[in-house]
Amino acid sequence: MxxxxxxxxxxxxxxxxxxxxxxxxxxxxxxxxxxxxxxxxxxxxxxxxxxxxxxxxxxxxxxxxxxxxxxxxxxxxxxxxxxxxxxxxxxxxxxxxxxxxxxxxxxxxxxxxxxxxxxxxxxxxxxxxxxxxxxxxxxxxxxxxxxxxxxxxxxxxxxxxxxxxxxxxxxxxxxxxxxxxxxxxxxxxxxxxxxxxxxxxxxxxxxxxxxxxxxxxxxxxxxxxxxxxxxxxxxxxxxxxxxxxxxxxxxxxxxxxAEGLENVFARHRLMRDMVREGVRALGLELLVAETYASPTVTGVKVDDADQFRQHIRLKYGVEFAGGQGPFAGKIIRIGHMGYATPLDMLTALAAIEMTLGRPGIATAAAERLWLEA
Ligand SMILES: Cc1ncc(COP(=O)(O)O)c(C=O)c1O
CATH class of the missing domain: 3.40.640.10 (Type I PLP-dependent aspartate aminotransferase-like (Major domain))
Known part of the structure; x- marks a missing residue:
């Protein structure tokens, strides 16, 4: 690659x-x-x-x-x-x-x-x-x-x-x-x-x-x-x-x-919602319930999470973080903060859905949410 x-x-x-x-x-x-x-x-x-x-x-x-x-x-x-x-x-x-x-x-x-x-x-x-x-x-x-x-x-x-x-x-x-x-x-x-x-x-x-x-x-x-x-x-x-x-x-x-703080905050909320929607569409489990879901990072439960991350990093060049403490090896953490856009979330979701052999599932769900936002 x-x-x-x-x-x-x-x-x-x-x-x-x-x-x-x-x-x-x-x-x-x-x-x-x-x-x-x-x-x-x-x-x-x-x-x-x-x-x-x-x-x-x-x-x-x-x-x-x-x-x-x-x-x-x-x-x-x-x-x-x-x-x-x-x-x-x-x-x-x-x-x-x-x-x-x-x-x-x-x-x-x-x-x-x-x-x-x-x-x-x-x-x-x-x-x-x-x-x-x-x-x-x-x-x-x-x-x-x-x-x-x-x-x-x-x-x-x-x-x-x-x-x-x-x-x-x-x-x-x-x-x-x-x-x-x-x-x-x-x-x-x-x-x-x-x-x-x-x-x-x-x-x-x-x-x-x-x-x-x-x-x-x-x-x-x-x-x-x-x-x-x-x-x-x-x-x-x-x-x-x-x-x-x-x-x-x-x-x-x-x-x-230049973007304006309120727009910055709205962009972070949208990125969170897109990632969560895409993950749900794939049938994966989100670590955290809606009420306290972070607008800057999302945890997703994945089997063999560290191997999954490594595969995505090597094959697609997308780097996710792993779990810490009780979640070590059990989750991936998707960062969506700072210099990041809704389109970047589609890239991240594309890497995940392709790895799972389910092209278009997460990205379509996230795109729909974005269009409605
Ligand atoms: C919530 C939180 N607090 C503190 C820190 C520590 O910051 P640093 O690694 O820059 O010392 C981090 C870094 O990841 C963090 O995410």
Missing amino acids: FRYKQELRIPGPTPVPPQVLARTSAPMVNHRGSAFKELYPRVLERLKPIFGTVEQIYMVTGSGTAGMEMAVANLVSPGTPVLCLVGGFFGQRWRDMCRAFGAEVHELVYPWDKAADPARVGEYLKEHPEIEVIFATHNESSTAVINDIEALAKARGDHQALLVVDAVSSLGGVPVKMDEWGIDVVVSASQKCLMAPPGLAFVSFSRRAKEVALKARTSRYYFDLSIYDRYWERNEPPFTPNISLVFALDEALQILE
Whole structure:
């Protein structure tokens, strides 16, 4: 097979538009010079509507996990009682990270193919008034489940706990309304719906979260908010950032802005619905029920899933992700976030239906849905 054109249909990193990639090859600039002092705040300012906040966005050179660590390092001191909502691999990451920082970790486990139940979270919080921070995952990329963060924030009621949300695989593809929903910290990264290469993480803190951060007793340096705040006064990052990725993000944001956020979200919902419709037409089982189906990734149960994926990758050049945890070897995950179109979903479905020897079944169903949309 022709190996030079790959369809990357995994839940991140995602394909990067050519004009975004091209910007990464722009000549380097002084990160303390006038060009970057103009670009840096301008790019971060444009992330605010995507975060749904008026608060400052902090940028860290590192992957999404660096953003998660920036949240934990600034809010969790040794012994801080925290509640981690764990329904997948990335919920486990919050739990493990909080443990590494010496928190007193309460873990509320929910099934890996379902969303966290806001009522259960509310009850748990009532029983544990001492909890200071809740860590949740908006879109569990490992299970293709999207959590209802607005409902989880409401379930908190007037409990004191801050709500920290991993929006790494949702932000820019799914609405995130940090201020309106009452989220205290949102974490995201460059390589998913934001259509840039991996390597930048973004974190926003509410005023209340910032006050807590000032009092945190954790050892930290690279992620210390107060250092970022000091440099922000002169429009500079504290440390040399990945400047090429900031160029890339500038370009990627222009694409998102030209499409308009509401259209971006509608495109992601349509891609989800097309994939689900096609999969159903083939008689395959979807991992997740309609109510919490992620608009950015879909899990499908397949016999010998890893072999199935490998066959599709080698024969058709379409790359799907495999399962994690209890779903290892049992599912494929189809990424549909960022630089992806409904037409790309037909390519993905075509590779699946041909592998199953059922040409036209999934694609026809998905096309019909698209035509009706
Ligand atoms: C939901 C979620 N959280 C966190 C991460 C971690 O991000 P990274 O691998 O960039 O550190 C990922 C990456 O796949 C993710 O999907």
